[in-house]
Amino acid sequence: MKRWLVVSDNHGDRDILVTLKQALQPDTIFHCGDSEMDATDPWFKDVYVVQGNMDHDGQLPLVETPTVDGCKVLLTHGHYDAVHWDLTKLKLHADQEQADLVFFGHTHELAAEQVGGHVFVNPGSISQPRGEFRQLGGTCAVITVTPAQWVVQYYTRDAQPVANLKFTFDR
Known part of the structure; x- marks a missing residue:
């Protein structure tokens, strides 16, 4: 059993990232963009991170597609996949990458659902x-x-689980 932290849209609030990493102690961390931090920031060591529309460091990739713990992940911010409208373009992207899980941000609204064989997770904005x-x-x-x-x-900013926001998806 592994625990992954998925976070997005901290918009320069580096302290909350430090707090969550310490409090939740995940095995793996994914950041869906709009950190507004340098790609060389030490917090990003051993973190999968992508560039959001508010990130101006060209060293951050737009998309990552790692296989972690036997799961293929599509990590993107979502602005190039029109996630404000619906998941159609992002689903096509997931199909192309043969992703099991898709992590995205941009909308600042949390979401978790399974569509067309992919589990889509937007952590919301921290x-x-x-x-x-x-x-x-x-x-x-x-x-x-x-x-x-x-x-x-x-989880909330103070690393407390939200009781009614827990979803289980079969692999």
Whole structure:
């Protein structure tokens, strides 16, 4: 069993990233962009990270497609895949990459769903949340990876799980 932290859209709030890493102690970290931090920032050591529309460091890739713990991941910010409209373009991208899981940000709204054989996870914005769950003050997702399932649990900025925001997807 492995624990992955998926975070996005901290918009320069580096301290929250440090806090979450220490509090949640994940095995692997994915950052979906709009960190507004340098690619050389020490926090990014051993972190999968992509460039968002507010990131201006050209050293950050637009897309990453690592295989981690036997799972193919498509990591993107989402602005080039028109995620504000729907998941159609992002699903086509996931099909092309043969991704099991798709992590994206950009909308600042959390989401977890399975579409066309892919599990899509938007952790929401950890610093500037929008939408139905904005009152939580910011969210991230922790994904527990088991041989049979992916369990997506959303957490608040203070590293507390949100009871009604836990989703299980079969592998």
